Amino acid sequence: MxxxxxxxxxxxxxxxxxxxxxxxxxxxxxxxxxxxxxxxxxxxxxxxxxxxxxxxxxxxxxxxxxxxxxxxxxxxxxxxxxxxxxxxAVPGVPASDLDGRQLLQAWPSIAARIGALHALAAEDCPFERGLSTMLARAADVVSRGAVNPDFLRPEQQETDPADLLLALEAEREKRLAEEAGDRVVCHGDACMPNFMVDPATLRCTGMIDLGRLGTADRYVDLALMLANAGESWSGPDQAQAAFASLFEVLGLERPDRERLDFYLSLDPLTWG
Structure with a gap:
């Protein structure tokens, strides 16, 4: 300190x-x-x-x-x-402070906010947080034994992080090709504490904690949004409604669940 x-x-x-x-x-x-x-x-x-x-x-x-x-x-x-x-200061309260009902009401405006960020011209953004960069960061974190097991998905917490990284590396070329066709300006840590919401209107007022902002596959943000918000939903109906709303607001007709899964597995290996 x-x-x-x-x-x-x-x-x-x-x-x-x-x-x-x-x-x-x-x-x-x-x-x-x-x-x-x-x-x-x-x-x-x-x-x-x-x-x-x-x-x-x-x-x-x-x-x-x-x-x-x-x-x-x-x-x-x-x-x-x-x-x-x-x-x-960005006005409002973190979206993580909302209960499931409130978050579901705020959700379309949160989705619209991330959509507006993704709509910025990626070629004008001077920051790069793409897959090659984040896999290299993951390799460093794993090599130092610095992965926090609490960050891992429950079903992966008993797996050696080196094995998790190896599985992700096996998908590198496929995911790089996807990224090349869908590279946007990403928040990079699009978790609910980083979206601010007006508690009266339940509309998103802005985004904070931008240290990981940069160009990447849009699914970097979508995976974290869905997974982190999932802790607030009271059941599968709310979760499904949020999933459908996110992709509807963003105009994405065919959600790619494999890409969601890939980036949700990568993110915990990049902190440490």
Whole structure:
């Protein structure tokens, strides 16, 4: 955790009556602070974490040019020991805070939001998060024994991650061909905590946590959305309604369940 002296050095001064309130400290050593008026957040990283924070800053800055409800970058401070990223707050509550009924009501607007992101011109996006990049990241995580078994699908938790990766590598050429024909600007971590929703209207207001934003197969996002939201549904009827609604809103007539399965298996191997 960054020292109090280091934090004081990097956090900008606020008007009288406002203060920075600690929100969380991650395992990486990052610290997150919220302005007491709720208008902004500050994230502080030290040492090597500052490089990762720079990687988070650039997508935020790029995406803020589009009207998608993403955070605005307010300040970027870097010193010898680390860095501080200050962004505007996106209004609303995380979609993960909603119950199944509420989430189902919000779901079409969440789908429309990810669809608007996917509709941006992929050739204009300076960030790449394609399959070759993510398989290489998975290979590194697996080689270091850093896969978190809790991230794996229940039916895969007893399988050696090296075997899971080997099975994914066997599909590389097929999935690369699909990606080449359907490459879009992806969020990269399209889980429910990263979609903000107005609790009164139950409409999506925007997206946060953009550190993995980049061009990739659109199914990278779709797989995570469906799997993560699945924890909120009260039964198969809600799950099926959400599945059908997502693909209807996005105008995709034939959902490819094999691609969904592939990217849902890959994602847990890329964290660590």
């Amino acid at each position: 960054p020292s109090a002296f280091f934090i004081r050095d990097l956090l900008p001064s606020l008007p009288s009556g406002k203060e920075w309130l600690a929100v969380s400290h991650g395992e990486s050593g990052d610290s997150v602070y919220r302005r007491s008026d709720g208008a902004a957040f500050a994230k502080i990283s030290q040492d090597r974490g500052a490089l990762a924070l720079e990687g988070e800053r650039r997508p935020i800055e790029w995406l803020s040019r589009f009207d998608l409800g993403s955070p605005q970058m307010l300040d970027w401070r870097i010193g010898e020991e680390g860095a501080c990223l200050i962004t505007s």
